[in-house]
Amino acid sequence: MQATLVVLGGTGDLAGRLLLPGLAQLVQAGALDGDVDVLAVGRDDWSEQEYREWARTRLAEHAGHVPEEAQDRLVDLLGYERGDVTAPDDLRRVLARVPGRPVVYLALPNTVFLPTLEALTEVELPEGTTIAVEKPFGRDEADARELNAVLHRLVPEERAFRTDHFLAKQTVLNVLGLRFANRLFEPVWNASHVDRVEIVFDETLGLEGRAGYYDTAGALRDMLQNHLLQQLALVAMEPPNAVDGASLSARKADVLRAVRPPADMARDTVRGRYTAGTVQGRELPDYTSEEGVDPARETETHAEFTVTIDNWRWAGVPFRLRSGKALGAGRREIAIWFKPVPHLAFGDQQLQPDVLRLGLDPDHVTLELNLNGAGEPFDLERRALDIDLPPNDLSAYGLLLREVLAGDATLSISDVEAEQSWRIVEPVLAAWSAGEVPLREYPAGSAGPDHG
Numbered sequence: 001m002q003a004t005l006v007v008l009g010g011t012g013d014l015a016g017r018l019l020l021p022g023l024a025q026l027v028q029a030g031a032l033d034g035d036v037d038v039l040a041v042g043r044d045d046w047s048e049q050e051y052r053e054w055a056r057t058r059l060a061e062h063a064g065h066v067p068e069e070a071q072d073r074l075v076d077l078l079g080y081e082r083g084d085v086t087a088p089d090d091l092r093r094v095l096a097r098v099p100g101r102p103v104v105y106l107a108l109p110n111t112v113f114l115p116t117l118e119a120l121t122e123v124e125l126p127e128g129t130t131i132a133v134e135k136p137f138g139r140d141e142a143d144a145r146e147l148n149a150v151l152h153r154l155v156p157e158e159r160a161f162r163t164d165h166f167l168a169k170q171t172v173l174n175v176l177g178l179r180f181a182n183r184l185f186e187p188v189w190n191a192s193h194v195d196r197v198e199i200v201f202d203e204t205l206g207l208e209g210r211a212g213y214y215d216t217a218g219a220l221r222d223m224l225q226n227h228l229l230q231q232l233a234l235v236a237m238e239p240p241n242a243v244d245g246a247s248l249s250a251r252k253a254d255v256l257r258a259v260r261p262p263a264d265m266a267r268d269t270v271r272g273r274y275t276a277g278t279v280q281g282r283e284l285p286d287y288t289s290e291e292g293v294d295p296a297r298e299t300e301t302h303a304e305f306t307v308t309i310d311n312w313r314w315a316g317v318p319f320r321l322r323s324g325k326a327l328g329a330g331r332r333e334i335a336i337w338f339k340p341v342p343h344l345a346f347g348d349q350q351l352q353p354d355v356l357r358l359g360l361d362p363d364h365v366t367l368e369l370n371l372n373g374a375g376e377p378f379d380l381e382r383r384a385l386d387i388d389l390p391p392n393d394l395s396a397y398g399l400l401l402r403e404v405l406a407g408d409a410t411l412s413i414s415d416v417e418a419e420q421s422w423r424i425v426e427p428v429l430a431a432w433s434a435g436e437v438p439l440r441e442y443p444a445g446s447a448g449p450d451h452g
């Protein structure tokens, strides 16, 4: 059946930088042929032609790898409607233009999700409507509960998608293959053998003109509440009986329920904000002087916390999650640090324990081991087994959009997962807004805030 992807927030950064390029890849792969068109909704007073010009420029900038002919075919599929997505009359007018099944995609700031979904309750939705909501799913746990309640009034859970494009990244998907398609790792994947887990996504990018969304979100809500906790869930969950939406969501929800929020906020959490500096040759201004930023909000651009998991498999193992913007190096990985051997028969050599690193962008797996070195046979050396993962044909957003359009929830987050993730983050938000943890400044281009 013909579907129309209705992108609410169709003039935003996400739409231009990631959704349109993902769609162009799907056009090139023949995955949209004749079945899907796209209707963008924004507040700019643009004609369809003007929107198409904007889209063409964004595609030239961000989809250079997709042949121009496929970009042109996507541009031909694009429609545009001006409207306020929180106004039922505007939404009614937009949906009246949609032939067939609408797939309504909320590419909006998280503060606009609730008024938009409430406005949709006043519109008669066509049979088979799907609704996809970006991350972070709301502002806090109460907001997420309310969003879930409204969403369930609009569509059944199987047609409600809470998207998280990290679930469509090669390395993140590969956590499943590595853990559950190999015999090797699962027997040591527990507190008896694992010392600690780090999930790090450091970015060299700064604000990039996104104050409208980011300055009221901050790094904790933008990255840790969703992308990083989802990675934790995949690393720590019990084996699913199948790789499908229902099984994965159930296992992820179980482990998220068992996560104990940071115990001591001053010790277990770090928040930081970048000042002016140079990142890989590019000058970045102080975050507070970026257009649209209100310094009084004290928005963090770097967030870090350590949690433990109250279950048999993981009791006592710290999971450290960290993400920041404008950092000097883009360390992006899940690192599983194993415990030292119980007895080292090689004299007093000081050895690092084994570590398994699952690297993101570029995607690779590295297993660092202690092995015989050159020269003296029993002088051990650190060696790495390194595997580059082949790039996916589709970007994370290409894959995610394909799944959403097909109604496949494998890469979606369930209502429970969204609420549980807020339950974990909420005490940190409360402690930070009560000033219990200092906001540490770090120069753009540095390694991040000094933990003091």
Ligand SMILES: NC(=O)C1=CN([C@@H]2O[C@H](COP(=O)(O)OP(=O)(O)OC[C@H]3O[C@@H](n4cnc5c(N)ncnc54)[C@H](OP(=O)(O)O)[C@@H]3O)[C@@H](O)[C@H]2O)C=CC1
Pocket (backbone or CB within 6 Å): 008, 009, 010, 011, 012, 013, 014, 015, 017, 018, 041, 042, 043, 044, 083, 084, 085, 086, 106, 107, 108, 109, 110, 112, 134, 135, 136, 165, 210, 212, 213, 222
């Ligand atoms: N940008 C990114 O790299 C990524 C973003 N995301 C998620 O995507 C979502 C959007 O982020 P992003 O695109 O960066 O934010 P932007 O601020 O760039 O875009 C938000 C869009 O929503 C529109 N909008 C806001 N309120 C209304 C309204 N009442 N009626 C109509 N349109 C409205 C804005 O229009 P206007 O310009 O008129 O304000 C703008 O087009 C967020 O939830 C974010 O977490 C997820 C992954 C990556």
Ligand SMILES: O=C1O[C@H](COP(=O)(O)O)[C@@H](O)[C@H](O)[C@H]1O
Pocket (backbone or CB within 6 Å): 203, 205, 222, 396
């Ligand atoms: O969701 C988001 O993700 C991006 C990082 O993901 P990437 O795939 O673009 O590397 C982050 O920059 C952004 O702030 C956040 O909203």
